[in-house]
Amino acid sequence: MSDANSGGRQTDKWLEAGKTNIQVIYVLYLAGFAFAFTPLIGVVMAHVNRDKATGWAATHYTYAIRTFWIGLLYSLISLMLAILLVGFLLMIATAAWFVVRCVIGLMAASRDEPIRNPDGWLI
Template identity: 55%
Template sequence: MSNIDPGPAATGPRPTDRWLEPGPTNALVIYVLYLAGFVIGVSGIVGLVLAYINRGKAGGFVESHYTFLIRTFWIGLLYALIAFVLVFVIIGFVLMFAVAVWFIARCILGLQALQRGEPVKNPESWFLGL
């Protein structure tokens, strides 16, 4: 007989494995990654990849959150690029602040709906998705 340790795979799934599975917990992680993107820029891209991977797999109310999250990233990027171009006309600084407020508000509203177990009412919206 050998005394070889079977490793973590033989003991069952880790509690953190469910963070990557499609569902409310994964959508919550993506919202947090988006918000952390203000401090750690690459985390927003990681969240986008997770949203694309899990969209269409979760079913139920979470599907609207994945659509909302993907659109939040791309629309936010578009708004930020427009604001960056307008920085040369000075108004871009104000628009950058407005884009940051819009992005944070959209993430917070999405988080609140997710915590209530509700879908995003209008995930295809260009504004706040209310």
């Protein structure tokens, strides 16, 4: 019997740099509200594929990586300010900011469009 994959191991399409991988990263980020470890998987995937991407996809990897790290920074600041009670409001604002960035990224990726300002701090 001949094996169809005997020429080498093929990876799943969602692991390769491109549209599907970008969408998986954003979904992993959003799943972080239910499972805390999934954004870590997403940011690792983004870092691994960042240099492999070209054109519009490269802007998404930059945007996804910055979304993770800036979101982590905002979360830590909110946590420290929770002592003053204002941090709880900032936690809600950070969660909303995170969701909005992920939705914007998902929508742009589904249309094969680049992120307009991948280096931005806001939306």
